[in-house]
Amino acid sequence: MCGMVSYLIWRFIQAIFDTDKHGLGFKGAAIRGGLIASGVTYGILTVFTFGLWNGSQGNDGDGGGGSQIVDFIVSIVGSQAVAYALTAVFIGVGIAHIAKAVRKGYARHFEAPQRVMDFVHPIARTGLTARGLSFLVVAFLLFYRGLNAGGEGSPTPGVEDALSFVQGLPFGGILLGAMGVGLTAFAVYSILEAVWRRINVEDADAIGR
Template sequence: MTDVSSYVPSPSPRWVENFAKFGLTAKGIVYCLVGAIAFMAAFELGGQSTQSAGRSNIFKTIQDMPAGNILLGLVAAGLICYTLWRFIQAVKDTEGKGSNAKGTAMRLRYMFSGIIYGSLAFLAVRMVLGNSSGSGSDSRQTLTAKLLEQPFGQWLVGIVATGTVIAGLYQIYYGYSEKYQKEVQGSGLKHDVEHRMIRAGKLGYIARGIVWIVIGYLFLQAALKSSAKEAGGSTEAFQFLENTSYGSFILGAVALGLICYGIFMFMRAKYQPIHSR
């Protein structure tokens, strides 16, 4: 006789669920602050500049707040939790993506996300311990310089650029198609509340995709010109957007989208079902 219970997903261990929710909350805080400072920089409010709005540079803003080191420590802990949860998703296939080409690609995406946020967590921890100034641009330029020194170095940087642009385009597609809504659907929310959550997620993913595409373009320029100084992260992407025609409005719109993305992370932390296997 078949055991029906074997088809029923078992609840996640409490520690996995706590890691995921704490991590999503920390990620939401980072994106809300990045978006808020980028918006202020776009319209020259409060003396803010795009230099302060990068994801890594935002840690300095947190550190300058009252009890800033404690707050930054909490954000660092949250990002560590997010990193571990992403690795659990990738290794244990908790989302049931499988081992075919599409499933493997998705699990590699979880792993890559874990590496990215793990590096941010490491930077935040170093800042709490007083061992770093918080600048992330130099690290990308250093990486680009090392790649350019290798055989076919320009091609290697070009591959990084292409991968980043493709990831950005996927973010826009993921947002526009509303495929992400499965992360919060079925939470028992009222229809209008769920609709606002989905709208916030759409704007957030599209804005995030735009930033990634610009970062990819900067890497492409570094490859074409064989110059590591052309590469950059979100700070340089914001500067690029600000320097375009109607740049303040474009950067302001992207910044509001990033705030929406941060809000959506809070919503995911509260309502997304967390799986452990």
């Protein structure tokens, strides 16, 4: 939960202080709006995770407040309108990740010597592509949820459904293994970005004053 809270705060810092110089044009405003949406999403995930944890602490009773939080969030995300809206968001995020990998858009945010970037490129492109594809799978499942929202006893797709969906595809076992390798590469890329990311601290300080 601490990691998710830190990440959502960073997303808001990126959007408000424009650490990556996106500007206020149409494209820049769209990107910064996406960063805010990402922060809100991680905020919801944080509350959801806290609800699960808090509910697990009160197993002896009726589930307590944690269970109510989880049920409330699930009821919102399970609605048809929200499911379709999230489908569109995840499709956009998935395509953006893949485009970032293909165009090496991440490179402009790094301040590292060339020998480091030679190591970063294959890891970053693999990780971003894998994460983009995983977002597209989630988008498909959210769309499926939207089609079934409100139906009597309609299931709510989750992680197990996503993995089962991938596994059910031709060469599903290989695809699952490749996705695991790719997401591990994204984790390594995120650590490398944390070490060598270029942040416009001077601009943020100027705005803060």
